[in-house]
Amino acid sequence: MDQKQVVIIGAGISGVVACKYCISKGLNPIVFESQADIGGVWAKTIKTTRLQTFKGLYQFADFPWPSEVIQDFPTQKQVLNYLQSYASHFDVLKHIHFRCNVKEIDYQESSLSLSSSWSNWNGISQTIPQGKWKVIVENSLSEPPSTKVHEADFVILCVGRFKDVPNIPEFAPGTGPEVFQGKVIHSMEYSAMDHEKAEEFVKGKRVVVVGFQKQGLDIAMECSSVNGPEHPCTIVYRKDRWKLADFAPWGIPLKYLYFNRFSELMVHKPGEGFLLALLATVLSPLRWGISKLVETHIKSKLPLAKFNMVPECSFAKDLRSCLLAALPADFFNRVEAGSIFLKKSPSFSFYNDGIMIDGDNKPIQADVVILATGFKGIQKLQNIFTSQDFGKLIAVSPDSRVPLYRECIHPKIAQLAVIGFSESISNLFTSEIRCRWLVELLDGKVKLPSIKEMEKDISNWDEYMKKSSGKYHQRSCLTGLDIWYNDQLCKDMGWNPKRKNGFWADLFQPYGPLDYANP
Structure with a gap:
């Protein structure tokens, strides 16, 4: 097939996983990371930071934790070493450009009129809607820092929501x-x-x-x-x-x-x-x-x-x-x-x-x-777009939930995916299966429904999240329905969503990443 250029922004866990699965489909992705190493929030933490999720839920489907990590809740250093081993094993590092900060991205034909053609797009192997993304990158390794414009047929945003833009409380004058x-x-x-x-x-x-x-x-x-x-x-x-x-x-x-x-x-x-x-x-x-x-x-x-x-x-x-x-x-x-x-x-x-x-x-x-008041992840996502139109589409409501089909694709922003912006009991777990779904989309195996159908599905999930968490609803959270969500992705990809051997095992045994090791 005609190879198209995929750009991934961010080399945290989601970015590394997205790169790995793009490589598995024969693509040659470019990853831009503003820091000097992979890891995202795990690259630098306070001294006592440990994984809060049981490690059996926080592991890659085809790359289990090494046997020498015996703790159920590994330290920051162990998590970072695990991610670095994964990136090295799957030859991801050569695709990453470190100290390269993406200042903004701009659709060359920045118009929402492309929505209809986007809704009919069925993968990177087919004709992509008109236009390309301009990715404006500042390289801080050069002296002085240099800026370069890259072109991409598809952009995957893995910028994370727990860093970079702090949430600072507002105070009345004279009380701040x-x-x-x-x-x-x-x-x-x-x-x-x-x-x-x-x-x-x-x-x-x-x-x-x-x-x-x-x-x-x-x-x-x-x-x-x-x-x-x-x-x-x-x-x-x-x-x-x-x-x-x-x-x-x-x-x-x-x-x-x-x-x-x-x-x-x-x-x-x-x-x-x-x-x-x-x-x-x-x-x-x-x-x-x-x-x-x-x-x-x-x-x-x-x-x-x-x-x-x-x-x-x-x-x-x-x-x-x-x-x-x-x-x-x-x-x-x-x-x-x-x-x-x-x-x-x-x-x-x-x-x-x-x-x-x-x-x-x-x-x-x-x-x-x-x-320790959190971050403005949605503002961070908005700020990366040159077009205010796209920024407004991202921030459609004040509840910090980005309207994404399958928690990944915005129905009205062509040739772009967002990975790692919704939460679950294990963000690594959901990011990985989402990346697998995305590369099947890029390969033409997964078909997008119409914009109206995607918006209806987003609305259904939004309604569920608001009802299930009530007045405590703050952001997109899949915890409690992780398996149901994974089932939707499996069906899209043509996989059997039931990953256990036998009816009773499938009903009562806990699900985890290793259950999805094979399609």
Whole structure:
């Protein structure tokens, strides 16, 4: 076939996997990575970072973890070594251009009128709609940095949503960081420091960490290790969320409760028929009971009631909203010892010597405030387009869900895919099968439906996500329906979606990446 040029932007996990599968189809992709190494968020993290997902779910389908990694939750260094071994094994590295920052991409005929031809496109082996992408790349390895324009027939965006554009809270005039005499940084800046420098940065300081998800927890633990109760670290957070004390509530591995086909029969699904809808309704009491079972286990393991931290929502809601985090070992012991203080408040403000908690007359004195407040991933995605029209299509709603068919293709943006922008229990797992689906699309084996059909499917998934997570809906999250989602991709590719041997095994055994090793 006539070989077309595929450009992949980003060499994190999604970018490396996308490159590997493009190579497998005989393509010659170019990958542009702004940093000096692969890995994305895993390339540089704080010292104590570990994988939060059980490694059996966080592995490549055709490249299992090496036997010498015996921990269930590997360290950052082990994850990075694993990714580098994968890239080396499949000869991906020669396709990557490091220190090359993509400034913007522009469709040469930047018009939405191409939508009709895009909807009829059935793969890179066929006639692609008119136009090409201009990819404007700044190479920082040259002196001075040089800019070059590359042309692409297809662009795969693997830019990630958890880096680069920090989410900074807004404050009324006179109540923001500008009035504070100490240091204010985002967790992104803290993570970028060398480990020794990070320790020196917080040593002997009164530190406030804003945010109670994974990164905020890890930073608070590091600060408490360095300073102890002499200079306690204060965590300021808005809402109580369920935190996992372990992955086997009452001795039952979590994967048997939430990551097999039977567990997915208990929930309504986008595109389900009458019988599946009826079954989900009939089994809803069991779904409720399983959630309560997990909650009672967590409350028996963690002193949530003592610290008034029992969440209002169910465990299942947090799971389906991708808002779960594993609690670091020894966390509440640090709280009991006075090394960590907890402050819950919907808002706060700065004053010259620290912060003021909304509704609390006692100020919190601080030398350093670290904002572990997440990232503006959707803005990052918007900013890469020269065309404002495409930017508006990406940000169609304020809930940070990008409208993508199969969580990959925007119906009205031709010759472009987005990988790794929706979450699941294992982002590596879903990114890999999505890349396999994408290269089958590029090869003409997968056929896109019409724009209207794609938009209807997107709407169905959007409605499901909003209903399943309720008011806690923030972004695209597949957790709880991972198998159902994979089934759609398998059917598109002509694979058998049932990957186990036998009816009962397929119903009750947990699914994982190795089940998809072969088509």
